[in-house]
Amino acid sequence: MFLGDVLTEMKKLTPEKKPVPFSLSVRTYNRQNGKGGNIRTYHDATLMQAPRIKSETRLSQNLDFKNPNHFKNRTRNISTVDGERKINILFIIEFNGYKVVY
Helix, strand or coil, X not given: CEHHHHHHHHCCECCCCCECCEEEEEEEEECCCCXXXXXXXXXXXXXXXXXXXXXXXXXXXXXXXXXXXXXHHCEEXXXXXXXXXXXXXXXXXXXXXXXCEC
Protein backbone atom coordinates (compact mmCIF):
# COMPACT_ATOMS: atom_id res chain seq x y z
CA MET A 1 0.00 0.00 0.00
CA PHE A 2 1.39 3.41 -0.91
CA LEU A 3 1.76 6.16 1.68
CA GLY A 4 -0.66 8.41 -0.22
CA ASP A 5 -3.31 5.70 -0.04
CA VAL A 6 -2.67 5.31 3.69
CA LEU A 7 -3.21 9.03 4.29
CA THR A 8 -6.42 8.94 2.25
CA GLU A 9 -7.71 5.95 4.23
CA MET A 10 -6.88 7.67 7.52
CA LYS A 11 -9.07 10.66 6.56
CA LYS A 12 -12.18 8.58 5.77
CA LEU A 13 -15.35 9.34 7.72
CA THR A 14 -18.50 7.33 8.40
CA PRO A 15 -21.86 8.70 7.20
CA GLU A 16 -22.28 10.14 10.73
CA LYS A 17 -19.06 12.19 10.15
CA LYS A 18 -17.02 10.13 12.63
CA PRO A 19 -13.50 8.89 11.79
CA VAL A 20 -13.09 5.28 10.66
CA PRO A 21 -10.85 3.23 13.03
CA PHE A 22 -7.68 1.59 11.70
CA SER A 23 -4.66 -0.32 12.97
CA LEU A 24 -1.18 1.06 12.53
CA SER A 25 2.45 0.06 13.20
CA VAL A 26 4.94 2.90 13.55
CA ARG A 27 8.67 3.03 14.23
CA THR A 28 9.66 5.39 17.06
CA TYR A 29 12.37 8.05 16.85
CA ASN A 30 13.38 10.97 19.04
CA ARG A 31 15.21 13.63 17.03
CA GLN A 32 16.58 15.39 20.12
CA ASN A 33 18.59 12.50 21.51
CA GLY A 34 18.76 10.25 18.42
CA LYS A 35 17.12 7.29 20.15
CA GLY A 36 14.33 5.11 18.87
CA GLY A 37 13.81 2.18 16.59
CA ASN A 38 11.08 0.49 18.61
CA ILE A 39 7.92 -0.54 16.80
CA ARG A 40 4.61 0.57 18.30
CA THR A 41 1.31 -0.94 17.16
CA TYR A 42 -1.95 0.90 17.68
CA HIS A 43 -5.28 -0.89 17.21
CA ASP A 44 -8.59 0.96 16.81
CA ALA A 45 -6.81 4.27 16.27
CA THR A 46 -8.51 7.21 14.59
CA LEU A 47 -7.18 10.35 12.96
CA MET A 48 -7.94 13.35 15.13
CA GLN A 49 -10.18 15.93 13.50
CA ALA A 50 -9.87 19.70 13.66
CA PRO A 51 -12.53 21.36 15.83
CA ARG A 52 -15.71 22.10 13.91
CA ILE A 53 -16.00 25.59 15.37
CA LYS A 54 -12.66 27.32 15.62
CA SER A 55 -12.34 29.42 18.74
CA GLU A 56 -9.77 32.09 19.23
CA THR A 57 -8.21 30.69 22.41
CA ARG A 58 -7.82 27.30 24.06
CA LEU A 59 -10.28 26.42 26.77
CA SER A 60 -7.70 25.13 29.25
CA GLN A 61 -5.19 27.96 28.75
CA ASN A 62 -5.50 31.53 27.64
CA LEU A 63 -3.28 31.01 24.56
CA ASP A 64 -4.01 31.26 20.87
CA PHE A 65 -4.22 28.05 18.86
CA LYS A 66 -0.97 27.10 17.17
CA ASN A 67 -0.93 25.77 13.61
CA PRO A 68 0.61 22.25 13.80
CA ASN A 69 1.95 22.41 10.19
CA HIS A 70 1.27 18.69 9.69
CA PHE A 71 2.10 18.87 5.97
CA LYS A 72 5.48 20.54 6.50
CA ASN A 73 6.45 18.41 9.54
CA ARG A 74 5.04 15.15 8.06
CA THR A 75 3.11 14.41 11.24
CA ARG A 76 -0.44 13.39 12.12
CA ASN A 77 -2.28 13.29 15.45
CA ILE A 78 -4.05 10.03 16.17
CA SER A 79 -6.35 9.05 19.01
CA THR A 80 -5.76 5.61 20.53
CA VAL A 81 -7.23 3.70 23.46
CA ASP A 82 -4.17 4.81 25.49
CA GLY A 83 -4.59 8.49 24.61
CA GLU A 84 -3.49 10.86 21.90
CA ARG A 85 -0.25 10.39 19.94
CA LYS A 86 1.65 12.34 17.31
CA ILE A 87 3.25 10.17 14.63
CA ASN A 88 5.59 10.89 11.76
CA ILE A 89 4.08 9.55 8.53
CA LEU A 90 7.49 8.54 7.18
CA PHE A 91 7.84 6.02 10.03
CA ILE A 92 4.59 4.14 9.28
CA ILE A 93 5.49 0.49 8.61
CA GLU A 94 2.11 -1.20 8.41
CA PHE A 95 -1.48 -0.01 7.95
CA ASN A 96 -4.47 -2.36 8.46
CA GLY A 97 -2.19 -5.37 7.90
CA TYR A 98 -0.62 -4.04 4.67
CA LYS A 99 3.05 -3.08 4.39
CA VAL A 100 3.53 0.61 3.52
CA VAL A 101 5.63 1.54 0.49
CA TYR A 102 6.96 5.02 -0.13
